[in-house]
Amino acid sequence: MLPLLCPPPCSVKTLATQKLKKLGRQLLKEWKLSLTQGNLYKCLDAHLLGLKVIWVPTTSSSIYNPLQPPFELYLTIAIATRFCFKLMSILDSNSIGSPSLDGEFKPLNSEEFRKQAHQMVDFIVDYYHNIENYPVLSQVEPGYLRSLLSEMSSYLLESFDDIVRDVEKDIIPGMTHWLSPNFFAFFPTTMSSVAFVGEMLCTTFNSIGFNWLVCPAAMELEMVVMDWLANMLKLPKSFMFSGTGGGVMQATSSEAILCTLIAARDRALKIIGVQNIAKLVVYAYDQAHSTYKKACKLAGVLQCNIRLLPTTQASNFSLSPTLLCTIIKADVGVGLVPIHLCATLGTTSTTAVDPIGPLANVANDYGVWVHMNVAYIGSACICLEFRHHLDEIKRVNSLSLNPHKWYLKQEL
Ligand SMILES: Cc1ncc(COP(=O)(O)O)c(C=O)c1O
Incomplete structure (x- = not known):
């Protein structure tokens, strides 16, 4: 891969040499495509920033347009992916042991890749064998890394062995070792040996799965796995693809909650009009994440319209349906529009559990979207003795949980 140490928005213009531009033009010639220099930059920039693909060779507006018919989009992706892959492979093979981006077009050096990948597996296993020997908290001072890395590092090509040595020498000492058995802060991170191997496969296919056509297997696998999870939790059919609902995988609970808020917001704005967005009001409590x-x-949502209701020790820090009802009534009375309630099973500070049924009764009366955040203890609900916490779940609009917090954890 092209060595890239600059933070976004980094431009290929700042990295590219004349050589890089020449490589791109030759590729386009080879495929009998025309592309202006500006668009070539955009394509390369997008690739470098991890956006993968955005180039539409058949139109003048060469940035990806979400309104395009899927087939054209599919072709676009196929062509642009080919372009990026080929360019990457050139840079890969040219960069190994070579002092510059000089070069011929060469295919990916698969034997070199095999060797490096095996070395990396050894590196990972050794890291885990030794992890207990590292101090959990890094011992470095702020700014330590800049003095160790030359300003020009991103232009210099180094051997794989040198890079691994740099990681051992400069990067590992600057890490907090979350996966150490001596790490007792926060939650475990999203890691397991199963995940390592899965991650390798994901990276290999590097699928882009934003609709069925672009990768049927990705979308269908997600649907099947989400239904497995829903079955384990004994969720009602309304939460499953095999019923009338279905789940999606997000990177974090935070993203999941944001998605539900946007859904609730747009549902309300459709009725009251976008110009009334300042009237939207949402509900959670002082224990919410x-x-x-x-x-x-x-x-x-305006900050003044985010209601964080107080809780008390007497109610085990759970959200009171009576208080919620009073506050919603008052808001409606002054012309505000309640849209979203976020309740929790297992709050972060005290693992408090909210009464789903009574809260849903109040929210349903006002057409409020109810989201159940079960990030922390949701996984436990696959056990029969805890499943009763989800008995009323059919009354809510959505729920999100972090399976990585409890399933298949830290087994290395
Ligand atoms: C109850 C609760 N909500 C939300 C979150 C945030 O989860 P994430 O880091 O996946 O966004 C956490 C995580 O610690 C949590 O315990």
Whole structure:
């Protein structure tokens, strides 16, 4: 891969040499395609920033247009992916042991890749064998890395062995080792040996799965696996693809909550009009994860319209349906529009559990979207003795959980 150490928005223009531009033009000639220099940059930039593909060779507006018919989009992706892959393979094979981006077009050096990949597996296994020997907290001072890495590093090509040595020498000492058996802060991170191997496969296929056509297997596998999870939790059919619903995988619970807020917001704005967005009001409580407030801001809810209701020790820090009802009534009375309630099973600070049924009764009366955040203890509900916490789940609009917190954890 092209060595890239600059943060976005990094431009290929700042990295590219004349050689890189020449490579791109030769590729286009080979495929009898025409592309302006500006668009070549955009294509390369997008690839480098991880956006994968955005180039539409048949239209003048060469940036990906979501309104395009899927087939054209599919072709676009196929062509542009081919372009990026070929360019990557050139850079890969040219960069190994070579002092510059000089070069001929060469195919990916598969034997070199095999060797490096095996070395990397050895590196990972050794890291885990030794992990207990590292201090959990890094011992470095702020800014330590800049002095170790030359300003020009991103232009210099190095051998794979040198890079691995740099990681051992400069990067590992600057890490907090979350997976150490001596790490007792926060939650475990999303890691297991099964995940390592799966991640290798994902990277190999590098599928883009934003609709069925672009990768049927990706979309269908997600649907099947989400239904497996729903079955384990004994969720009602309304939460499954085999019923009338279905789940999606997000990177974090925070993203999942944001998605539900956007759904609730758009449902309301369809009725009251976008110009009334300032009237939208949402509900959680002082025990809600801090992510809720952030998600509300991202969804465009005014800060003064985010209600964080107080809780008490007497109610085990759970959200009171009576208080919720009073507050919603007052908001409606002054012309605000309640759209979303985020309740929790297993709050982060005290593992408090909210009464789903009574809260849903109040919310349903006002057409409020109810989201159940079961990030932390949701996984436990596959056990029969805890499943009763989800008995009323059919009354809510959505729920999100973090399976990585409890399933298949830290087995290395
Ligand atoms: C109850 C609860 N909600 C939300 C979150 C945030 O989860 P994530 O980091 O996946 O966004 C957590 C995580 O610690 C949590 O325990």
